[in-house]
Amino acid sequence: MASMPAEKPETRPYHHGDLRSALLAAAERTLRDKGTAASLSLRELARDIGVSHAAPGRHFKDKQALLNALALVGYDRMAEVLEAADDPGLPLQDRLTTLARAYLGFAIDNAELLELMYARKHEPDAAEQIGVAIDRTVGALERAIAAAQQRGEIVDGDPEHLTLVVGTALHGLASFAITGKFTTEAAMGAVPELVHHLLYGLKPR
Amino acid sequence: MASMPAEKPETRPYHHGDLRSALLAAAERTLRDKGTAASLSLRELARDIGVSHAAPGRHFKDKQALLNALALVGYDRMAEVLEAADDPGLPLQDRLTTLARAYLGFAIDNAELLELMYARKHEPDAAEQIGVAIDRTVGALERAIAAAQQRGEIVDGDPEHLTLVVGTALHGLASFAITGKFTTEAAMGAVPELVHHLLYGLKPR
DNA sequence: ACCTGAACACCGTTCAAGT
């Protein structure tokens, strides 16, 4: 028995419960409401939960530490969404399109969280944790591509490099969608064509 | 004479000069030093420049307004860099690689600014200004692709859609580089292969 | 171990008043 996934009971009295996850949950809710991490105050969080304003300091050394933890939550949830959406039985193009839609949908529904997730952090330990979280996220994509490659449906080459092509494009599209460059529908609608172009290239065949 | 581009003298006494651009310049410097917009204080900016802490309020209604203006500066500068880097005489693949390198280089050198540029803003007027700025940025890419298309070197289809393929991939790669998923060298090194895959596709020919 | 209360050194924003 290596390590069990952390349990997250849906309801819980925080009067004496575990403040850490209460803070994370409240922070996510507030972030979604206010729309920006700048207008997120530890003191307000503490007030909402009903603890003293100094209490958060026991669980997060910093406001940034809370934000980092929240970003990690986001990565975990995104990985779950992608893993759930992946269907190895599908033909390559459909499989990629499905994954792309799942990623884009998550990104649009969690725009505020995404902003945290994609923020630069220099603190080495947080960066490392986020690194493995990203790898897990990209994992589903990489498996789809490696499988297709073994079937000869994809060009030879390092699967990691090939995954990068699709990964960067999806990431960029999500970013454009979030920034408001596209509507949700336009972004979602662009997915099939994007996947097609990635597979068949911009040069005439 | 429609509208002249704003003049920006390099040196200037701010005691009585134009505070607005002094604030923007100081903000960019501080942003670069501190690394994050959260640790950027209007009061500190005012102190550095030598005006009262209420003075910035005359020029930016909000801290967010300053940040928005700074993002716009970033877009303008990025568009300049891309337009300067574009060489219409180059063969398609080289031309795209050059543009990609220029974009990536700018992104890495101006990571803090990029974070501002790619932040979601709901304020309608700022969003609109940023929209046109993005279009200008993507313009160089779009011209390269449209030209190649007319030469028959690129697949038929809406040039805007085709540009999106390259644009999203570059944007995503820059984002990965900034987040620290790649070193600068790794990201730059990945460019030629990425462009190649975009042109020739992931499916075997 | 976990939380509180008070304290410190800051903030952003507003607004009358000055030049």
Place this chain on the structure above:
DNA sequence: ACCTGAACACCGTTCAAGT
């Protein structure tokens, strides 16, 4: 028109003290 000074209502963070 542009800036100042004072004031208001907040912050994040620390630290002794409580339970």
